Amino acid sequence: MAGLAQVKSANASFTERKTMAVLNAPLVASGTLEYRAPDWMRKSTTSPMPESFVLDGQQVTMMAEGQTHVFALGEDPLIGGLTEGILATLAGNLAALNRVYTVRFSGGPTDWQLVLRPRDAGLTRFVAWLCIRGSETRINTIDTASANGDHSEMSVNETIGNAR
Amino acid sequence: MRGRFALALWLFGVAACAVLVAHMRLQTDMAAFLPRAAPMAQQALTDQVNNGAASHLILLSVDGAPAPVLAALSRDLAARLRREPAFIDVVNGDDESFAGVRQFVWNNRYLLSPDVTARHFTVAGLHAALENDLGLLGTDMGGLIQPSLPSDPTGALLTLMGQLAPGQGPKLVDGVWIAQDGAMLLVHTAAPGFDIDAQQRDLALIGAAFDQARAAVPGAAAARLRETGPGVFAVRIRDTTKSDVTRLSMLATVGAVGLLLFAYRSPRVLLLGLLPVASGALAAIAAVSLRFGFVHGVTLGFGVTLIGESVDYAIYLFTQTVPGEPAGVTLARIWPTLRLGAATSVVGFSAMLFSSFVGFAQLGLFSITGLIAAACVTRFVLPALVPRGFSAPGSGVLARPLLAVIAHRSWLRLVVAGAVLAGAAALVLHRGGLWDGDLANLSPIPPADQALDQTLRRDLGVPDLRYFVVFRDGGEEQALEASEALAPILQDLVGAGALAGFDVPSATLPSARTQMRRQAALPDDAVLRARFAEAAAGLPFRSGTFDPFFPDVAKARAAPLLTVASLPPALQLRLQSCWCKDADGWTVLAPLHGVTNPAGVATAVARLPGVQFVDLNHESDALLRTFQRDATRLAVFGSFAILVVLLVGLRSSRRVLVVAAPCAAAVIVTAALLTLDGKLSIFMVVGFLLIIAVGSNYCLFFERPEHDAAPRRRAVAAIVLANLCTVSAYGLMSFSHIPVLHDIGKTVAIGTFLSLFFGAVLSTRDAPA
Numbered sequence: 026m027a028g029l030a031q032v033k034s035a036n037a038s039f040t041e042r043k044t045m046a047v048l049n050a051p052l053v054a055s056g057t058l059e060y061r062a063p064d065w066m067r068k069s070t071t072s073p074m075p076e077s078f079v080l081d082g083q084q085v086t087m088m089a090e091g092q093t094h095v096f097a098l099g100e101d102p103l104i105g106g107l108t109e110g111i112l113a114t115l116a117g118n119l120a121a122l123n124r125v126y127t128v129r130f131s132g133g134p135t136d137w138q139l140v141l142r143p144r145d146a147g148l149t150r151f152v153a154w155l156c157i158r159g160s161e162t163r164i165n166t167i168d169t170a171s172a173n174g175d176h177s178e179m180s181v182n183e184t185i186g187n188a189r
Numbered sequence: 190m191r192g193r194f195a196l197a198l199w200l201f202g203v204a205a206c207a208v209l210v211a212h213m214r215l216q217t218d219m220a221a222f223l224p225r226a227a228p229m230a231q232q233a234l235t236d237q238v239n240n241g242a243a244s245h246l247i248l249l250s251v252d253g254a255p256a257p258v259l260a261a262l263s264r265d266l267a268a269r270l271r272r273e274p275a276f277i278d279v280v281n282g283d284d285e286s287f288a289g290v291r292q293f294v295w296n297n298r299y300l301l302s303p304d305v306t307a308r309h310f311t312v313a314g315l316h317a318a319l320e321n322d323l324g325l326l327g328t329d330m331g332g333l334i335q336p337s338l339p340s341d342p343t344g345a346l347l348t349l350m351g352q353l354a355p356g357q358g359p360k361l362v363d364g365v366w367i368a369q370d371g372a373m374l375l376v377h378t379a380a381p382g383f384d385i386d387a388q389q390r391d392l393a394l395i396g397a398a399f400d401q402a403r404a405a406v407p408g409a410a411a412a413r414l415r416e417t418g419p420g421v422f423a424v425r426i427r428d429t430t431k432s433d434v435t436r437l438s439m440l441a442t443v444g445a446v447g448l449l450l451f452a453y454r455s456p457r458v459l460l461l462g463l464l465p466v467a468s469g470a471l472a473a474i475a476a477v478s479l480r481f482g483f484v485h486g487v488t489l490g491f492g493v494t495l496i497g498e499s500v501d502y503a504i505y506l507f508t509q510t511v512p513g514e515p516a517g518v519t520l521a522r523i524w525p526t527l528r529l530g531a532a533t534s535v536v537g538f539s540a541m542l543f544s545s546f547v548g549f550a551q552l553g554l555f556s557i558t559g560l561i562a563a564a565c566v567t568r569f570v571l572p573a574l575v576p577r578g579f580s581a582p583g584s585g586v587l588a589r590p591l592l593a594v595i596a597h598r599s600w601l602r603l604v605v606a607g608a609v610l611a612g613a614a615a616l617v618l619h620r621g622g623l624w625d626g627d628l629a630n631l632s633p634i635p636p637a638d639q640a641l642d643q644t645l646r647r648d649l650g651v652p653d654l655r656y657f658v659v660f661r662d663g664g665e666e667q668a669l670e671a672s673e674a675l676a677p678i679l680q681d682l683v684g685a686g687a688l689a690g691f692d693v694p695s696a697t698l699p700s701a702r703t704q705m706r707r708q709a710a711l712p713d714d715a716v717l718r719a720r721f722a723e724a725a726a727g728l729p730f731r732s733g734t735f736d737p738f739f740p741d742v743a744k745a746r747a748a749p750l751l752t753v754a755s756l757p758p759a760l761q762l763r764l765q766s767c768w769c770k771d772a773d774g775w776t777v778l779a780p781l782h783g784v785t786n787p788a789g790v791a792t793a794v795a796r797l798p799g800v801q802f803v804d805l806n807h808e809s810d811a812l813l814r815t816f817q818r819d820a821t822r823l824a825v826f827g828s829f830a831i832l833v834v835l836l837v838g839l840r841s842s843r844r845v846l847v848v849a850a851p852c853a854a855a856v857i858v859t860a861a862l863l864t865l866d867g868k869l870s871i872f873m874v875v876g877f878l879l880i881i882a883v884g885s886n887y888c889l890f891f892e893r894p895e896h897d898a899a900p901r902r903r904a905v906a907a908i909v910l911a912n913l914c915t916v917s918a919y920g921l922m923s924f925s926h927i928p929v930l931h932d933i934g935k936t937v938a939i940g941t942f943l944s945l946f947f948g949a950v951l952s953t954r955d956a957p958a
Binding site: 045048049050054073074076089173175 | 327331338731
């Protein structure tokens, strides 16, 4: 965690596979991720549909199909909880992480795994658990499972080395 | 014999008037103070203010504790208020706040959604919808649409939520609205804002619920509740008025009774002095009630002020009674002057009869009737009731200072001339206009309360409504269809950037015609299933996913059409806020938000017949200007009429000048003094009329040819006593917190005192002093 806290910025490409109860085949999306410490990140999806998700402090801006949606983290428990988990991991902020999730850490420095389970019952309706895997200060995969069995696996590939 | 006949006639009159007054209808809404020929927009706006949806709203803010405590307080308070039948809806941003609307919109999505057209239910239309769903599932919003997807593959709900979204409300913290000024709640009362008793009970309920919530939530001891809204204002204004009027009128009564007791030294005469004004008020109320069918609350309060000079009639009679002389003889002596004084006031006030404001016209009739009745009672009833041998022993002392002024009047004339010149110069040179053009300053709502209202509205994201599109229609269905015709035009204007948003009744409740068209666009069950199977072929949806969709469509095809009554409370409120019903039909007031190009919007909506674009600021400015023009015209016409009456009564233009000059001088200097700390309000014009009405009486008595010193002294004593009563009563009124009372009180107190002084200096004859 302390290692992650050293990271000031990161860029990565990602591929996300979503498995859903309503679909008989997974959906695949890809794009880029950017992170600037302590609380700015952007997820830009390029395929199959361009959209972007920007978190700036407490404010989220979502853009899809030419529509822009701005709201505060506190407004939407789903996105708020999810984002706080990822952000707290990126920032290496264990205290913030512990506030929202029960945290289980396993593995060694080159092959670690964080399993997060929401503390709030309302949040569990949407996110059953998050599993973040990485080595050193890199994040390699983020898996998300929701209560209805839907599941998303995101593999992350850092394109530029971490700036410290 | 004649006295007894007059007494009998008076008693009969009092009885008749009392019967009429007992049956009068009191009205308090402000419509009577709108011009008779008010345009549709102004009429509709007052209706909306008085009876509209907005009048049912109370805005609450809870502050003085950390956010998590405020959130808990908000939840607890909302839960308590939701149990009270006095409140139709309590919204604090939590799930329950919107549950009713959400459920309603979901259940009726196929009647409400503009996306329900035949094209959307063809094979191609369904296929396009499913492909769109697939795209959405892949996005970060996928999780949000997934629960509703099986029942709503065509996305009817999604379009609707965009359309019915409550706008930019405050931020949610811990699931409830928390803004800069604390936790925010919106309470929708069952009672309208003008039902002040009900609103007072509702406020008490809210206060009690808050106290309980504060006791129940840990750490909330220091939290504070603030409330605002039309009903809250109505209650506060009534409280202020009540306390102001009670306190000030008690003080004024004590002052006047003290003065008169000192002068008369007879409680019986003191009470007799009230007969003219009391009889006058009774007759005036009866006359207004007969002529207009109702009496406005303002007329009642104001009218009594206007006929206040009739208290002076008795003073003139009692104070000038010579010891040993029957009151009848005194009266015969002073009657011509008294009559002329009353006549000048009557014609002065009669100008108001021709006002375009019903309220002013009522005031005119009230004061004319009241003064005539009071003068008649003074003339025909009072003398018979005054005890024999009465004279006012204390009045001599009161006259002394003014007699000194009169003795030095030759050089004091220069002082008066200087004051008038200075006053006139100040008025002419006054910069930035003499008249206060800000309607807010006329409002009886204190500035602090107005500011709080603004803040809470901003926090709640309730936009400041300035622009509206207004039209009328005969029936509910026609109004809905007309607003459906208007909506696309407004939508185009939103697209062009001329405005940010709008609300029309049909956005909440589509017309019956539209609902039927949507039902007709839904295919029957077998056709829908066949088309859907074809549309879904080749897409990766698991089979059976959309099973809940088909029964929902089948149910919607047969569902009864939605009416106003089927809407949940929050949507009913929203609907009522954009239209109102009166005897001849419906007036639609579609509010527009974020208008950047008013002229463009006005031109665009004018393409529809009978549709008007309204700028509220412009309308209220126009209203104020009409008010000012009316008031000024009344003052000018009234002054002219007074001059004519004086000319007829005095038969000498020189004498008219001597009587009128001090009054004019008093008005000029008073106006100049009033502009020292601000601008002139339209209420002050009424004050100027009163100065002339009362002041001309003083001058008439000063100008009376009295050849002996003793009657002269008594006349001066009478004027001084009358003036002391007037100045103390109006001076106290100027301490009121209500602008109308404050302005008139200040104007009249200063002006009548100046009239006394100026009259003594300018009107007194140079014959033996």
